Each structure stands twice: as C-alpha cells, then as structure tokens.
Amino acid sequence: xxxxxxxxxxxxxxxxxxxxxxxxxxxxxxxxxxxxxxxxxxxxxxxxxxxxxxxxxxxxxxxxxxxxxxxxxxxxxxxxxxxxxxxxxxxxxxxxxxxxxxxxxxxxxxxxxxxxxxxxxxxxxxxxxxxxxxxxxxxxxxxxxxxxxxxxxxxxxxxxxxxxxxxxxxxxxxxxxxxxxxxxxxxxxxxxxxxxxxxxxxxxxxx
Numbered sequence: 001x002x003x004x005x006x007x008x009x010x011x012x013x014x015x016x017x018x019x020x021x022x023x024x025x026x027x028x029x030x031x032x033x034x035x036x037x038x039x040x041x042x043x044x045x046x047x048x049x050x051x052x053x054x055x056x057x058x059x060x061x062x063x064x065x066x067x068x069x070x071x072x073x074x075x076x077x078x079x080x081x082x083x084x085x086x087x088x089x090x091x092x093x094x095x096x097x098x099x100x101x102x103x104x105x106x107x108x109x110x111x112x113x114x115x116x117x118x119x120x121x122x123x124x125x126x127x128x129x130x131x132x133x134x135x136x137x138x139x140x141x142x143x144x145x146x147x148x149x150x151x152x153x154x155x156x157x158x159x160x161x162x163x164x165x166x167x168x169x170x171x172x173x174x175x176x177x178x179x180x181x182x183x184x185x186x187x188x189x190x191x192x193x194x195x196x197x198x199x200x201x202x203x204x205x206x207x
Contacts, residue, residue, distance in 0.1 A: 056206075063206045066110075067193040070186065070205075073170075075105035077117065077180035087123065089169045090154035096122030097174055105141065108186060109164040110205070113139020128154050134165075 077083075079101030087093035097119050104114045116136040122129055132146040144165035146158060154168075155161075161168040172184035192203040 059207050063201075064193070064196055066207075067189065067196050067205075070110065070189040071193060073105070073107050073172075073182075073184040073186065075103050075107060075182045077101040077103040077176065077182070078178070080178065081117075081119070081180055082177045083174040083180045083182070085121070085123065085175075086173045088171050090123065090128065090156075091126045093123035093125065093128065093154075095174075097180070101180065102136075105182075107141060108167040108170070108184070111139070111141050113137065113141040115141045115143070122151075123154070126154055127151060132160075 079099065081097060081099030081101040083095075083097035085093065085095030085097055098121070100116070100118045102114065102116050106112055115134050115138065117132065117134050119132040120130075121132060128148070129151040130146045130148045132144075134141070134145075135143050137143045142163075142165050144160045144163070146160045146166070148155065148158060156168050160166045167184070167186050167188065169187050170184045171187065172182065174180060174182040188203070192201070192205070195202050196206070
C-alpha cells in the first residue's frame, strides 16, 4: 500500500515538474513580472492624462488665437478672370466669376499658399452652377474639382464641401477684373472659436 502511494506521489510530482519546465521555456526573458512588482515599460494612464492636460493648458491661448484668425479668409487673384459675386452661404448668393487666374490665399480650414484656378460659376439665391478646377497648388492649398454644370439647387454633399476644400456656409464677396479680391467670413469658425473658449473643440483642429 505504501509503495502504491509513493508511486502515485512520484507520478503527480513528475507531471507538475514537466509543466513548470514547459512554462519556463515559453516565457520570454524580461516579460514576466512578479506579483506586486513594478514594470517601468507599462504605460501609466494617469501620467499620460496629466501630460495631455498640461499640454492643453499650455496651448490654450495659441489655439484660441489661431481659431480667431480662422474666421476671416482672403485671396488675391491675377489673370484673365472676372468676378462680381456675393454670398451668404451657398443658399443665398448672387453673381458669379469666370476665367483663369493664379492666386495667393489664406483660405478655409487653414490653407495657406498659392495655386491656379479655372472657374465658371454663377449663383442666384439657392440655385447655382459651378465648374471649378484648382491645381498647381503650393503650401497647404488643396487641389480640388467642383463639377456641377447643371443650374440647380446648391448641393452641400459635393466632395469639395465635405472635404473642407471650400466652405459651403461662407459669407463672402468677390470682385475684380484681371485682378480679383475675395473676402470671406466663416460662421462655423466663429462657433469653433466661441466653444473653444469653454474647452470644446468642435472642429477638432486644436494643436
């Protein structure tokens, strides 16, 4: 009886020993951690949150200043174009622009630089047609195409508006012949500036 008990104990002990050796072989050096130990490589969420909070307050004033400058945009165009248009969003507009020109701009959504524009646009209240190509872009100016040749209701869902190449909700004016000047005020940027004062970045453009 004693021999049987001894044999059983030896078998069970051998199984545990084999299992321990396998687990030890599978472990990668440096990845194991003792209970109650301290692993400096593990991210600390509290520390990361403090860093993000400190960065936010450090950049609070610069972000509010940049948000304020985002409200107004301007561009200067030189070429063979003609423009006489006003708009209070694309749902309330009058006039149009036509021709090719080269431009420099402080444009919507923090676009700064220059480019080439070929446009044929006319709008009346909420109706418009717009064929515009912007290319040869430099700086942060984005190239885009608006191909809306049929005179119909202004369409917010065009890619140029959805991708923030152009602001559908702009209040603006454009005048000139050969030399054109465009000015714009952006209600969405006004809302972003105001909410940013109260720590809400609705356009997600803070640094």
